[in-house]
Amino acid sequence: MSQEPLTIALVGNPNSGKTTLFNALTGRNEHVGNYPGVTVEEKYGQADSGGQRIRIADLPGTYSMTAYTQEEIITRNFLLDHKADVVIHVIDCSNLERSLYLTTQLLLIGLPVVLAFNMFDRAEAHGWRIDIAKLSNLLGVPIVPTVASKGKGQDELLAKAVAAANDPAASLARQAIPRYGDDLEQEIEKLAALAGRLNLPGVGHPRWLAIKLLESDAETIGRLQAEADGQALAQVMKSADDARKRVAAMYRDSAEIVLADRRYGFVSGACQEAVKHTVESRHVLSDYIDSVATNRYLGLPIFAFMMYLVFQVTFWLGNPVADLLDKGKEMLAMWVRTLGPEGSIWISLLADGVIEGVGAVLVFVPLIALLFLAIALLESTGYMARAAFVVDNLMHRVGLHGKSFIPMLIGFGCTVPAIMATRTLESRRDRLATMLVLPLISCGARLPVYALILAAFFPRRVVLNLLGLSMTNQALLLFLIYLIGVAMALLAVRLLRKTLFAGEAGSFVMELPPYRLPTVRALLRHIWVPTWMFVQKAGTVILAAVVIMWTLKTWPQLPPDQTRQFEAQRAQIHSENLPADELSQRLQEVNIQEHHDQLLHSAIGRVGSFIAPVLKPCGFDWKISTALMGALAAKEMFIGQMGVIYAVHERPGQQAVSLRQALVHDYTQLQGFCIMLFILIASPCMATLAATWRESGSIKWPAFQWSYLTILAWLVTTAVFQVGRLLGG
Amino acid sequence: MMEHRETPALPVMPLSVALVGQTVTFLGVDGGNGITHRLAEMGLTPGERLEVVNRGPGPFIVDVRGTRLVLGQGMVDRIQVRTVME
Numbered sequence: 001m002s003q004e005p006l007t008i009a010l011v012g013n014p015n016s017g018k019t020t021l022f023n024a025l026t027g028r029n030e031h032v033g034n035y036p037g038v039t040v041e042e043k044y045g046q047a048d049s050g051g052q053r054i055r056i057a058d059l060p061g062t063y064s065m066t067a068y069t070q071e072e073i074i075t076r077n078f079l080l081d082h083k084a085d086v087v088i089h090v091i092d093c094s095n096l097e098r099s100l101y102l103t104t105q106l107l108l109i110g111l112p113v114v115l116a117f118n119m120f121d122r123a124e125a126h127g128w129r130i131d132i133a134k135l136s137n138l139l140g141v142p143i144v145p146t147v148a149s150k151g152k153g154q155d156e157l158l159a160k161a162v163a164a165a166n167d168p169a170a171s172l173a174r175q176a177i178p179r180y181g182d183d184l185e186q187e188i189e190k191l192a193a194l195a196g197r198l199n200l201p202g203v204g205h206p207r208w209l210a211i212k213l214l215e216s217d218a219e220t221i222g223r224l225q226a227e228a229d230g231q232a233l234a235q236v237m238k239s240a241d242d243a244r245k246r247v248a249a250m251y252r253d254s255a256e257i258v259l260a261d262r263r264y265g266f267v268s269g270a271c272q273e274a275v276k277h278t279v280e281s282r283h284v285l286s287d288y289i290d291s292v293a294t295n296r297y298l299g300l301p302i303f304a305f306m307m308y309l310v311f312q313v314t315f316w317l318g319n320p321v322a323d324l325l326d327k328g329k330e331m332l333a334m335w336v337r338t339l340g341p342e343g344s345i346w347i348s349l350l351a352d353g354v355i356e357g358v359g360a361v362l363v364f365v366p367l368i369a370l371l372f373l374a375i376a377l378l379e380s381t382g383y384m385a386r387a388a389f390v391v392d393n394l395m396h397r398v399g400l401h402g403k404s405f406i407p408m409l410i411g412f413g414c415t416v417p418a419i420m421a422t423r424t425l426e427s428r429r430d431r432l433a434t435m436l437v438l439p440l441i442s443c444g445a446r447l448p449v450y451a452l453i454l455a456a457f458f459p460r461r462v463v464l465n466l467l468g469l470s471m472t473n474q475a476l477l478l479f480l481i482y483l484i485g486v487a488m489a490l491l492a493v494r495l496l497r498k499t500l501f502a503g504e505a506g507s508f509v510m511e512l513p514p515y516r517l518p519t520v521r522a523l524l525r526h527i528w529v530p531t532w533m534f535v536q537k538a539g540t541v542i543l544a545a546v547v548i549m550w551t552l553k554t555w556p557q558l559p560p561d562q563t564r565q566f567e568a569q570r571a572q573i574h575s576e577n578l579p580a581d582e583l584s585q586r587l588q589e590v591n592i593q594e595h596h597d598q599l600l601h602s603a604i605g606r607v608g609s610f611i612a613p614v615l616k617p618c619g620f621d622w623k624i625s626t627a628l629m630g631a632l633a634a635k636e637m638f639i640g641q642m643g644v645i646y647a648v649h650e651r652p653g654q655q656a657v658s659l660r661q662a663l664v665h666d667y668t669q670l671q672g673f674c675i676m677l678f679i680l681i682a683s684p685c686m687a688t689l690a691a692t693w694r695e696s697g698s699i700k701w702p703a704f705q706w707s708y709l710t711i712l713a714w715l716v717t718t719a720v721f722q723v724g725r726l727l728g729g
Numbered sequence: 730m731m732e733h734r735e736t737p738a739l740p741v742m743p744l745s746v747a748l749v750g751q752t753v754t755f756l757g758v759d760g761g762n763g764i765t766h767r768l769a770e771m772g773l774t775p776g777e778r779l780e781v782v783n784r785g786p787g788p789f790i791v792d793v794r795g796t797r798l799v800l801g802q803g804m805v806d807r808i809q810v811r812t813v814m815e
């Protein structure tokens with residue numbers, strides 16, 4: 001009996017602390033599959049209570065059982081299909097009325113409901129005294145106060161949920177059924193009688209169906225049409241229509257709005273009886289911060305400045321660590337090369353392939369982690385919602401609204417969860433337009449490429465000292481790249497809105513949560529999950545690609561007579577009796593030349609030379625072209641590929657040539673900048689294309705996304721390179 | 730008729746002309762039953778009072794039943810409200 005796990009569904013408004021509670025309940029057993037900050041599909045975790053094994057499903061946040069967005073549909077269907085044994089409704093006690101609105105609907109779905117009165121500490125701090133026993137009586141459900149962020153109340157919560165699940169009949173019998181007043185009840189009863197005759201318990205029980213029919217709920221009608229007998233249904237629909245007309249005539253509002261109003265009436269009544277307010281407003285501090293942060297003139301500049309700070313700090317803290325790791329990587333490669341005889345294939349694979357390639361990518365892990373920290377801070381403090389408010393006007397002008405900006409902000413971390421986050425948008429056209437331009441928002445995987453190029457071609461310089469904050473050329477250039485991305489995304493949206501997705505943007509309503517101090521644990525999770533994903537990618541996809549690249553670059557080898565020529569040159573230099581400095585410099589030049597000839601001779605060199613003409617107008621030679629092909633799979637692959645291409649065999653007594661030095665040796669600043677541009681715009685990575693396919697439901701959208709971005713990249717980069725060259729760059 | 734003379738009918742106006750700090754009664758949204766329903770479910774039912782907390786360069790932040798809602802630029806023109814006499 002107790003071996004069968006119980007399933008508990010966690011439901012609640014956004015920002016009720018649901019995710020925090022989920023993590024507290026499931027501890028470390030949580031199945032990490034979702035990207036933190038975006039709960040757009042159900043995710044499961046394990047727990048147990050008194051020996052009973054429990055499976056907990058965290059569902060996307062929702063305000064009601066009327067589904068408006070993709071993620072809300074997931075929650076709603078999960079509950080209506082009774083995929084759980086019991087529902088825990090997570091309630092933000094400092095926002096009681098609005099939260100209990102959802103309860104009034106949950107009481108009808110035929111599952112036992114237990115309420116977690118979360119953020120109980122906040123309600124108390126606001127001076128609210130909630131009479132739990134009374135409210136529990138009025139609603140007919142168990143209520144457990146919890147403070148998820150401090151792990152309080154969870155044992156009792158689980159115990160109550162298990163008890164309710166073990167005796168569903170008794171729980172359901174106790175649950176209050178919100179009444180809507182005589183007139184409406186009459187209509188509901190009539191419809192319920194008709195709906196009962198359809199005999200479709202799978203779609204919902206009669207009262208639920210009656211209410212949904214009265215609301216003319218598209219989703220329910222769709223389900224009925226799929227299952228019910230046509231003629232019987234037509235009769236029910238006709239009665240529902242008549243009932244709606246009668247209600248509308250009586251109340252001068254459509255039935256669904258009257259019903260919503262009644263539910264709030266029910267909730268307000270309950271709250272008035274059970275809650276004593278000693279102090280009002282819970283928004284004092286939040287409002288104070290907002291008077292600046294969302295000020296109509298200051299809001300946008302403040303937002304831009306915060307984003308700039310993100311990049312500056314990421315670089316300022318991350319680069320020194322990345323440099324250290326880079327040195328470590330070089331030393332490791334050098335050491336590995338001493339392990340075997342010169343010319344050993346296995347040593348070369350390990351040193352020039354794996355260490356140079358994968359290592360070049362891993363070196364940038366600190367930067368990535370910092371970037372995710374910054375995004376986590378924006379998200380978990382509640383600032384992201386303000387950003388959406390601040391840019392609403394701007395987004396309105398290009399044909400979207402502020403809410404589309406939230407996926408974009410997430411996209412600064414990684415495009416894949418950003419594409420998933422478009423599920424929060426109500427209109428499908430808004431969603432597709434946002435999805436298609438999201439790759440233009442520069443993600444974390446592109447940061448290493450910029451970091452490499454900037455460090456190589458643009459030595460760090462302080463250009464401006466503002467109130468003790470020194471702006472460096474690197475941070476400003478980086479900011480510029482990101483701005484170019486955002487500007488192009490906005491332009492692309494505008495074009496899409498004029499052509500493929502013409503029409504008004506959907507309506508923008510969003511709750512503004514109070515500002516909150518994030519917990520360290522939540523922040524660590526936000527950093528750890530995506531950073532670890534990045535590392536895993538380096539250890540799998542990128543490793544594989546790097547090994548292929550190394551193979552293609554190593555064969556076919558230079559003919560022996562050419563190798564001998566280089567040997568002779570080196571012997572010649574040694575015999576000239578030069579000072580140590582010059583000696584190593586001259587030797588290095590010969591080495592680079594030999595390496596270069598070998599590359600051209602190799603398989604990859606031949607392929608690269610073949611495609612190079614296409615990218616020549618962008619300022620790229622065959623080496624860059626080859627590395628860019630690697631970047632099709634994942635952007636950071638570019639570095640790995642360049643690392644492999646430029647891995648130069650050490651010879652005793654010679655200095656290593658770092659990737660940076662090699663780049664500066666071969667290319668100009670302008671070419672460096674063009675690489676950044678191309679990486680920014682061209683060809684979204686595989687994972688992005690797959691996500692677009694999945695979320696749009698058709699392969700034509702990722703195909704379109706790939707094509708237009710790659711063509712755009714070519715055009716923009718070519719324009720910049722050609723103009724830059726004319727100006728003498 | 731009598732009623733009209735005693736309590737002068739306060740004008741109906743779009744939310745977009747309301748001032749920060751002003752409390753108004755929500756009446757409905759022009760041309761959108763779906764969105765009126767959505768708003769109702771988030772607590773903004775017809776007849777409910779709302780206070781303008783902040784207005785940005787387009788969108789509004791309003792207080793409804795103790796929670797803050799952002800109403801986008803595209804909506805504030807279509808939301809009908811009536812001034813409340815204190």
Ligand SMILES: Nc1nc2c(ncn2[C@@H]2O[C@H](COP(=O)(O)OP(=O)(O)O)[C@@H](O)[C@H]2O)c(=O)[nH]1
Nearest residue numbers: 014015016017018019020118119147148149516
């Ligand atoms: N004071 C307080 N804060 C909480 C509590 N539960 C969660 N939080 C905080 O509320 C914020 C939102 O929580 P989250 O779990 O992300 O909400 P969700 O949107 O419902 O998943 C986080 O910053 C949490 O640390 C609580 O019981 N008390």
